[in-house]
């Protein structure tokens with residue numbers, strides 16, 4: 001029938017006109033005075049005394065607060081989380097990277113000679129500006145020292161700023177992604193709720209206790225024998 005298409009189209013428009021709004025304002029959203037005072041944890045009267053301009057903005061629902069959009073725990077952001085105390089400088093991550101963008105420089109430390117000597121790490125750089133976030137480096141790490149990160153707000157005007165160097169990797173907040181890390185999922189860890197600052201929590205391969213070693217290598221052998 002002539003005009004049926006027009007009615008169908010208008011019915012879709014009408015349906016959407018009265019459905020809930022799901023637009024998310026990002027990176028900031030406009031809020032009223034109450035929400036603003038809750039966000040900065042200050043009473044409304046204090047805002048009036050200290051920042052009258054923001055008070056007026058809040059009155060007309062134009063005060064802004066940042067929005068952090070939560071992602072899934074396995075989300076891979078454009079950063080990495082590195083635990084220097086778990087890293088042996090074996091360079092497996094650098095060898096597996098198809099783009100060759102992980103640079104590791106080491107020197108002999110003179111420590112732990114009996115076990116074959118440890119390496120001291122002078123440089124550990126990842127150029128995230130060239131990274132495709134395939135995660136092969138994370139899969140290759142035998143010691144759970146390197147993890148995909150979850151931060152995605154690292155845009156910059158300069159390519160140099162996209163290089164994650166040893167100092168940045170060591171000092172930044174650690175919110176690793178649970179991608180390729182089943183041990184995180186078994187602990188129901190959610191990077192959007194808390195960070196994982198203790199490197200022990202990040203690993204699967206902890207040194208077994210003396211009791212465990214005895215069970216596996218002495219008691220079990222006696223039984224098998």
Ligand code: SF4
Nearest residue numbers: 097131133134135137
């Ligand atoms: S995620 Fe892929 S491209 Fe990026 S550093 Fe790791 S291996 Fe290289």
Ligand code: SF4
Nearest residue numbers: 087088090091093141
């Ligand atoms: S593979 Fe892991 S342990 Fe080896 S150098 Fe890379 S981060 Fe360190």
